[in-house]
Amino acid sequence: MMLEIENLQAEVGGNLILKGLNLTINAGEIHAIMGPNGAGKSTLSYALGGRPGYEVTGGSATLLGKDLLAMEPHERAAAGLFLGFQYPVEIPGISNVQFLREALNSQRRARGEEPLSAADFLRLAREKAGLLGMDMEMLKRSVNVGFSGGEKKRAEMVHMGILDPTLAILDETDSGLDIDALKTVGAGINAIMRAPDKAVLLITHYQRLLDYVEPDFVHILADGRIVRTGGPELAVALEREGYAEVIAA
Amino acid sequence: MNAPVKNAEALEAVRKASDYEWGFVSDIEQEFAPKGLNEDTVRFISAKKDEPEWMLDWRLKAYRHWLTMESPDWAKLDMAPIDYQDAYYYAAPKEKATLGSLDELDPEIRRTYEKLGIPIEEQKVLANVEGARRVAVDAVFDSVSVATTFRKELEEAGVIFRSISEAIREFPDLVKKWLGKVVPMHDNYFAALNCAVFSDGTFVYIPEGVRCPMELSTYFRINAENTGQFERTLIIAEKGSHVSYLEGCTAPMRDENQLHAAVVELVALDDAEIKYSTVQNWYPGDAEGKGGIYNFVTKRALCQGRNSKVSWTQVETGSAITWKYPSCVLNGENSVGEFYSVAVTNNHQQADTGTKMIHNGKNTRSIIISKGISAGVSSGTYRGLVRMAANAEGARNFTQCDSLLLGDRCGAHTVPYIEVRNPSAIVEHEATTSKISDDQLFYAMQRGLDTESAVSLIVNGFAKDVLKQLPMEFAVEAQKLLGISLEGSVG
Numbered sequence: 001m002m003l004e005i006e007n008l009q010a011e012v013g014g015n016l017i018l019k020g021l022n023l024t025i026n027a028g029e030i031h032a033i034m035g036p037n038g039a040g041k042s043t044l045s046y047a048l049g050g051r052p053g054y055e056v057t058g059g060s061a062t063l064l065g066k067d068l069l070a071m072e073p074h075e076r077a078a079a080g081l082f083l084g085f086q087y088p089v090e091i092p093g094i095s096n097v098q099f100l101r102e103a104l105n106s107q108r109r110a111r112g113e114e115p116l117s118a119a120d121f122l123r124l125a126r127e128k129a130g131l132l133g134m135d136m137e138m139l140k141r142s143v144n145v146g147f148s149g150g151e152k153k154r155a156e157m158v159h160m161g162i163l164d165p166t167l168a169i170l171d172e173t174d175s176g177l178d179i180d181a182l183k184t185v186g187a188g189i190n191a192i193m194r195a196p197d198k199a200v201l202l203i204t205h206y207q208r209l210l211d212y213v214e215p216d217f218v219h220i221l222a223d224g225r226i227v228r229t230g231g232p233e234l235a236v237a238l239e240r241e242g243y244a245e246v247i248a249a
Numbered sequence: 250m251n252a253p254v255k256n257a258e259a260l261e262a263v264r265k266a267s268d269y270e271w272g273f274v275s276d277i278e279q280e281f282a283p284k285g286l287n288e289d290t291v292r293f294i295s296a297k298k299d300e301p302e303w304m305l306d307w308r309l310k311a312y313r314h315w316l317t318m319e320s321p322d323w324a325k326l327d328m329a330p331i332d333y334q335d336a337y338y339y340a341a342p343k344e345k346a347t348l349g350s351l352d353e354l355d356p357e358i359r360r361t362y363e364k365l366g367i368p369i370e371e372q373k374v375l376a377n378v379e380g381a382r383r384v385a386v387d388a389v390f391d392s393v394s395v396a397t398t399f400r401k402e403l404e405e406a407g408v409i410f411r412s413i414s415e416a417i418r419e420f421p422d423l424v425k426k427w428l429g430k431v432v433p434m435h436d437n438y439f440a441a442l443n444c445a446v447f448s449d450g451t452f453v454y455i456p457e458g459v460r461c462p463m464e465l466s467t468y469f470r471i472n473a474e475n476t477g478q479f480e481r482t483l484i485i486a487e488k489g490s491h492v493s494y495l496e497g498c499t500a501p502m503r504d505e506n507q508l509h510a511a512v513v514e515l516v517a518l519d520d521a522e523i524k525y526s527t528v529q530n531w532y533p534g535d536a537e538g539k540g541g542i543y544n545f546v547t548k549r550a551l552c553q554g555r556n557s558k559v560s561w562t563q564v565e566t567g568s569a570i571t572w573k574y575p576s577c578v579l580n581g582e583n584s585v586g587e588f589y590s591v592a593v594t595n596n597h598q599q600a601d602t603g604t605k606m607i608h609n610g611k612n613t614r615s616i617i618i619s620k621g622i623s624a625g626v627s628s629g630t631y632r633g634l635v636r637m638a639a640n641a642e643g644a645r646n647f648t649q650c651d652s653l654l655l656g657d658r659c660g661a662h663t664v665p666y667i668e669v670r671n672p673s674a675i676v677e678h679e680a681t682t683s684k685i686s687d688d689q690l691f692y693a694m695q696r697g698l699d700t701e702s703a704v705s706l707i708v709n710g711f712a713k714d715v716l717k718q719l720p721m722e723f724a725v726e727a728q729k730l731l732g733i734s735l736e737g738s739v740g
Contacts, residue, residue: 049691072694074695074697077695077696083695089686093714094713
């Protein structure tokens, strides 16, 4: 089992947002979570990532058997967890190359692996950037500074490619993408994460990303719980009928 | 990049550093002047240095003037009055001050510099850095210069690189011509004190048309207890010459405050350029604010010649209190003054630092980039003056002051003074204050960085415009220092 979440409860600013969420993801699977605004989708991703302010008040979450909730955010990253951010953050004055090399090497050190040399890292970065159709020049610019919405999302995928996680939680990675970028990002997710020893949790509002990354399971999150689970056809039904209809059905 | 050995050693020292790696004390037999300050102290120092009569007279004049002055109180600094009688004004290792060769250097001093990662052995530098840039070093230990490297090679190029004590004896005319001309002895309280009791420092003379073949550097180390360090640096760049000079400082951890009151004078003649870089890492005191260096420094450059240029770059991470305004007096037509500064304060540190750009000549230009980073309960103030004199036709200044706050108990202040007496002059000032955002921290941590590394990275990004002005090897040291000096400030 890759990720196992049992009865997860989490608060933000004293308000209970996740109210006993259960979810199991096995290696090799791609899951999608859909749901109306305010259902708790981003809270789920932040609570699993360990963001301060997202307080877990009950339940458990394990990644490959390790207690995620007991770890610091950077330890969760080293354990193989990657969050793709809905709003990637700007860090002025630090290039993507420098940022990712430090991040990757600090993960590698935490896992007892040798850090990559500058040359090896650049080779890796060039390969992954190529996969996502991103110009290396972009990676030499400051992290997300001056990037368009689409470029930021594409850069998130390059981060994922370079850091090579075992579980990626991608929070509305499809928002802000035009159709060409959506295709590239979809192809990137498949190329990087579609593997027997990896898994993906896609958080999305729309069916359209799922046209390019076909999920094995689709879950509907409403009011802090998963209320329905199905195959790809559930997303199609949602797109056609809306949340209210499908949740009520 | 071929890193010189100094770099590798310094990096290793930095890597090992936890709190203040340089806080060790070296056990060296030392000779002190009697405690306290009076005319006899001044005479003692002058005699120790074998100084000519004119120098002693100059010192005594400064001392008598200092007695009539009052300690300045306009800076945003909270400090108890200093008892000038409760300190030593001269401490020297008990060896002869001038050495025939480096082999005669007290092994303990040699070890001290080795620990600090500073290359005072030429052959070692030469052996390890083939093809890489070499740096000539003047090492000042408490009150005396203990080693000056690469002297011969520099002299072949016509460059004079000496301790100031030696220069006073060997090149009295040059010293007499410029000493106190950029910073007059009556300039301010600490400058007057320095004139009276300065013990050593560095003298650099670059002759006309010479590009100094290597970077010059001085490492200042305060070791002795209860001792003030009053160093004096004088750099003269003749017409069309060029020099890059680096200054680094450390001191042991001690419970009491130690005074460091330096004066640095730079002179740039026609078409000459001086680049002066400082990484100041004096002991800042402990987390409760006990001990630390009082760093009261007067640094000023005279851009006397046409098209001359002086660039100050400073990374200030140490000292309990910093009071320092490296300035440029732009007399020559088309002369350029630059000031790039990163000042970090943590715990109980206080810094009041900035610059003065005095535009006297036509079409003079200046740029000021100041980055203040405050954490803990510290306070950082940028204080700067831009003056456009009546004759400064077409002069321009651009100033950017940014402050970054870590936590909610520290303070950042910006105090710009602008005086414009020429209607064609243009002065621009931009200022921002921001906090390290939780978004940035979490983003970096989610990618795998621990809190300290994330803070260090974000802070280095904030300071990048200044750090990129530093010579490469210095920049690497400075980056590490920024991270170390902010350890424990978040989370």
